[in-house]
Amino acid sequence: MSVIQSIDYAAIGPPVVLGLTAVVVLLLDLFLPPSRRGAATWIALAGTLGALGFTGWLATDNARGTFCYPHAGCAYVTDDFTMFFQLLFLIVLVVVLLLSRSAIAEESLPTGEFHFLLLSSATGMLVLAAGRDLITLLVALEVVSLPAFVLVGLRRGDARASEAALKFFLFSVVSTGLTVYGMALTYGVTGTLQVDGIRSALDGVHVAGGPKSSLAAAAVVLVVVGFAFKVSAVPFHFWTPDTYQGAPVPVAAFLSTASKAAGFAGLLVLLFDAFGPYADVWGPVVAVLAAVTMTVGNLVALRQWHLVRLLAWSTVAQAGYMLVPLGVAATSAGRDIPELKSAGEALLIYLAIYVAMNLGAFACAIAVMRREPRGAITDLRGLVRRSPLLAIVFALFLTALAGLPPGVAGLFAKVVVLREAVHGHVTWLAVVAAVNAVIGLAYYLRVAALMFAGADDEEPVRAPTVAARRSPTVTAGVSISLAATLGLSVYPQPVFDFARHAVGVTNAAHP
Numbered sequence: 001m002s003v004i005q006s007i008d009y010a011a012i013g014p015p016v017v018l019g020l021t022a023v024v025v026l027l028l029d030l031f032l033p034p035s036r037r038g039a040a041t042w043i044a045l046a047g048t049l050g051a052l053g054f055t056g057w058l059a060t061d062n063a064r065g066t067f068c069y070p071h072a073g074c075a076y077v078t079d080d081f082t083m084f085f086q087l088l089f090l091i092v093l094v095v096v097l098l099l100s101r102s103a104i105a106e107e108s109l110p111t112g113e114f115h116f117l118l119l120s121s122a123t124g125m126l127v128l129a130a131g132r133d134l135i136t137l138l139v140a141l142e143v144v145s146l147p148a149f150v151l152v153g154l155r156r157g158d159a160r161a162s163e164a165a166l167k168f169f170l171f172s173v174v175s176t177g178l179t180v181y182g183m184a185l186t187y188g189v190t191g192t193l194q195v196d197g198i199r200s201a202l203d204g205v206h207v208a209g210g211p212k213s214s215l216a217a218a219a220v221v222l223v224v225v226g227f228a229f230k231v232s233a234v235p236f237h238f239w240t241p242d243t244y245q246g247a248p249v250p251v252a253a254f255l256s257t258a259s260k261a262a263g264f265a266g267l268l269v270l271l272f273d274a275f276g277p278y279a280d281v282w283g284p285v286v287a288v289l290a291a292v293t294m295t296v297g298n299l300v301a302l303r304q305w306h307l308v309r310l311l312a313w314s315t316v317a318q319a320g321y322m323l324v325p326l327g328v329a330a331t332s333a334g335r336d337i338p339e340l341k342s343a344g345e346a347l348l349i350y351l352a353i354y355v356a357m358n359l360g361a362f363a364c365a366i367a368v369m370r371r372e373p374r375g376a377i378t379d380l381r382g383l384v385r386r387s388p389l390l391a392i393v394f395a396l397f398l399t400a401l402a403g404l405p406p407g408v409a410g411l412f413a414k415v416v417v418l419r420e421a422v423h424g425h426v427t428w429l430a431v432v433a434a435v436n437a438v439i440g441l442a443y444y445l446r447v448a449a450l451m452f453a454g455a456d457d458e459e460p461v462r463a464p465t466v467a468a469r470r471s472p473t474v475t476a477g478v479s480i481s482l483a484a485t486l487g488l489s490v491y492p493q494p495v496f497d498f499a500r501h502a503v504g505v506t507n508a509a510h511p
């Protein structure tokens with residue numbers, strides 16, 4: 001067999017464009033005077049839009065595979081599944097770049113390093129969604145994570161940021177070790193790194209039984225545990241609240257949306273394309289993770305006083321909801337191929353809607369914390385009198401996350417995942433999710449109601465901060481998130497259709 005790989009350079013266009021933009025921004029930062037370094041945001045935006053246009057062009061083309069061996073599959077594939085996630089990552093990146101412009105100036109963040117790290121992490125996400133072998137997935141996952149550690153601790157001299165970055169790093173090291181060990185066991189059992197080859201080999205191992213079966217099951221569970229850290233699933237979530245609170249808020253928004261989506265992209269590729277024959281092993285594990293994650297996230301969120309920390313626990317709970325469709329594999333009825341594909345479709349729908357809502361909530365939090373730097377939830381009292389439009393929009397995002405009108409996109413998302421649990425005969429998981437949805441109402445509506453509450457006579461009058469001026473880029477970020485949330489509330493069908501096509505073509509292409 002020939003060891004020469006075929007390469008389709010057009011297929012790798014989006015990550016190449018984004019990676020080159022990251023290098024250009026870092027180099028320009030060395031030569032531009034401090035007064036002109038703000039141009040880095042616009043250069044990064046231009047590169048992101050270029051990658052977005054390239055991805056849109058690829059989405060109109062047939063599936064492409066590159067770094068392929070003859071008759072042995074491809075390491076990098078651009079199909080509808082890849083396009084779904086790459087478009088999602090790039091749209092989030094555009095919004096985060098807009099939200100970051102004011103934070104860079106106000107928190108004295110190093111401009112060149114910030115944009116380089118952010119674009120580098122996003123480049124890893126683009127590759128992760130297209131990876132179809134274990135090495136590509138692992139390297140892409142580390143490219144996503146390593147810049148994120150530095151981004152979290154980029155506020156020099158801030159002890160809380162350094163602590164958050166260290167916790168993030170230590171938990172990530174442990175999860176990476178488990179993932180690598182699981183992948184090594186997978187290679188030892190199957191003799192291949194290709195996703196489609198692993199599935200074929202595990203089919204034979206599963207049928208034959210014997211000593212290899214338990215080893216393969218251990219490998220599957222270890223890999224699932226490793227990716228559970230990336231999506232903030234309990235009990236691998238401890239880094240999330242401290243990291244989000246210690247990081248610059250735009251970075252927290254990036255981690256809670258794009259980074260979480262990247263974890264689910266890798267998890268879907270592995271569970272459906274590689275470990276499908278062992279769905280009876282990973283299905284019950286994922287179902288239990290879903291139930292515990294949403295319950296812990298919602299219960300702890302009830303006791304939070306800091307706005308970003310509350311949103312962090314909210315993202316933990318939301319990760320539990322997103323794991324619910326994958327939990328259908330806990331039953332024999334849910335392990336049928338059509339049912340698994342339907343579960344994958346439900347996850348993608350929920351993920352797209354969640355990203356729009358949660359990104360909007362973090363964008364509003366950034367706007368609020370420019371006025372109230374303490375970030376306390378009680379500081380939101382009477383926000384409607386100080387900034388009526390911001391209060392209305394923020395309340396809309398919170399009610400959407402709770403699954404209530406007028407942002408009914410969140411209701412659509414919850415109905416979709418509950419329906420999959422019922423159809424997959426995992427009724428207990430559907431009941432747990434429904435109860436947790438009710439618990440979530442308590443803290444989402446508490447924050448929303450506080451913004452419209454009357455004045456507290458005992459509360460001291462606070463002077464407006466210098467940063468209380470409206471930022472055009474933050475306003476633009478909020479507006480994009482609002483348009484996406486309202487669009488998905490009124491006409492979600494395009495996302496439903498795109499998700500349906502995406503899960504139908506997740507198998508690796510052949511040259």
